[in-house]
Amino acid sequence: MKTIFTKLVGSYILIVVISLVVIGVSLSFMFNNYLFEQKERELIIKGQDMAQVVKPFLVEKEDPHDFVNMANRLDLNLGTEVWVVDKKGAVIATAANHEYCEGNYLEASELKKMQSGSISVYKGKSQYFQEPVIRVIIPIIQEEKVIGAIVLYSPIQGINKALASLSQLVLTAGIISLAIAFLIGIILSRRLSRPILTITEASTLIAKGQKQVTVPTDTSIEEINQLGKTFNDMSSKVEANEERMKEFVANVSHELRSPLTSIKGFIEALIDNKGKTPEAQQRFLTIINDETDRLSQLVNDLLILSRSEEEIFLKPEEIELKKFIEDVLTSFQPRAEENSITMEVISEETSIFLKIDLNSLKQIIVNLVDNALKYSTQGGNVSISLKESAEMISISISDSGLGIPERDLPHIWDRFYRVDKDRSRETGGTGLGLAIVKQLTEKNGGQVEVESVLGKGSVFSVRF
Template identity: 35%
Template structure:
């Protein structure tokens, strides 16, 4: 009983068998009762027919004629006078006395059933009153052996038993194929999830309809695809971390060995120590970015939104970064109308913009201009950061928010950076339920647009 198909088949069989048994029993009882009622009605009608004749001619000849007729039929008749004295009968009257005594004077004109218990009694019986001049002159008792009724019921039982066996057989066959059809996709899904649990995400499930099983199959397939993507991304991520950590550590170790083991002039020592400091700072930035991403992935990165006046906020950023832009002989412009507000986390919004501005400085040449402009839309506010830098190739744009992705495939370190800045920006924007888009053209610059709900 461990197989799902057996469990489903057994459950279906018990339910359908119970319903069929109830319906067969109900139908059988209804047909039997209906058939017995027909027999009693026919017996009563036969007695009423004889009564109609006797009411016209209530004499010995007519009585004898009626009893003679019934002696040749499968029914019997007993005719009595008004006091219950037997005038004539079609068979020995001794066997009928029991039912004659059950009669009282209150018998309706249409007659009544004297004995209808066909299951326990050997005879069913009816009585009809014979009236002359408005008064009861006698009674006609009709009797029928219940063996014919039992024979009829037996034949009916045989038919029902045959129909029941055929019905149960067909039910078992239908349930067998139905349970197989239902459980086959579930078994495939079970095998797929088993493969997924073992780390094999290259599973394929056949496309089904739009029912619940189809939706489940799609969900499992989507899960497998996502896990496969995450597995590849994790491997690439670990490889990238390994590379990013190894490179500064190699620099630090190499130049430290040089400073310690060689008797270098002060100016050369200072040169190597500066390189060590630069790589240490690079390593520190990488670890900080990794911690930020880890917090975001674990949903422990708290976003505390508040109302922010963008004009004041961007002017503060301008005061912080203008010296850095001037040092690189670049210009930072802020274009923001007054009374424009958004709900955001100030520190995280600052982190987003600083990361984007840092990229603008790295990838722009001397004399370049980076502009931050704010546009008030109907239901939102758009912050655009546009520079005049080298731009991003069109083929690279879909991947720039991936972790450790660099447009410079040679991974030259002259520009610095960890390859995580834009990945963090994208995660922070998503946490704000905002949107970020990018447009870029080689040699003309890049434009990032942040769209926040107003």
């Protein structure tokens, strides 16, 4: 498995090696060219001088050997060979150590070039020298006729040495750069991996259940800081979730316990059955029945809330909104009349059609109307207004009831949240209704909203 260190150092080494190869190759190329050009220029000048000296020998048909030997001796330290060729390209004079070449001919292409009077230059390998050579042929011209030529032959001295020292230089630079790359790799990878290790350790702590685990977010690397911030965020959310979970379980048990205690109490009284009139028995049974209803309602609500996204099966159908809501309100009518509360549905349009999961919509309306009635005073008014615009359809349920204090407004959608616990206990609420409304509305792609003035009333809206 690769660590940050091996990755970093690996890429550094690759970069160093590639750059050195590129630099080395281009440097040696440039060096080569430079040395060749230098030598070429030098040889041409020298050759032209010699051509002037040799010319009389050729014109007079004298032996140029002495001159060639002398020239060679003078040039021995430079390693230049001097040959004289006649107009047909035959080698007529060389230094003593090259006499075996005499009688040889220039190659056809070189001869052609020579006879045309132009200088020819050959660069490349030679069988006589270890190093690359350069050969220059300078024609000797007498009265516009080529009467022979000087051939200068020279190894590019020092080129191998120069190249060797160049490669040594590149190699040394390479070793130094690799060492530096290695060092930087160690430092950088430490810097990178240390905070990652810290986060890993912190995650392990969270997994073990430790609280208030945070990691530093002030390292020198922006991305790591970002990761740290996200981590701390997550850490606090996990903690908050755990708290909420505990609270939820406590709430559920509490809510379950009170109806159960009451049911058990009345059943025990009935079992006892001492001096109870039939009317009292009847009353006890009614209470037991009501408490059982409350229990099953609570269990139903919990079931709805506990269903996850995939588990809620939505079956959208198109309905006429006003008719649908009026139907739902019928079941609330007796309760409203009992408290002299009037209920009305107001719609701006004659008919508004909405495609939605009917079960969800019913639950939403039932919970909101239930609250509106529950938290209204005698003789109040509950009105449901329907609006349709290009972007959305909204259903607003307003009441002239108790209203909700501003500081409670952000929380009323939370599970088990009740503004006034005593007030709700009396009215039998558990604080799940609005959580259900919010969940179902959002599952159906809508949004919830509330406006409320304490003592005046509230408006709960859902928009789809």
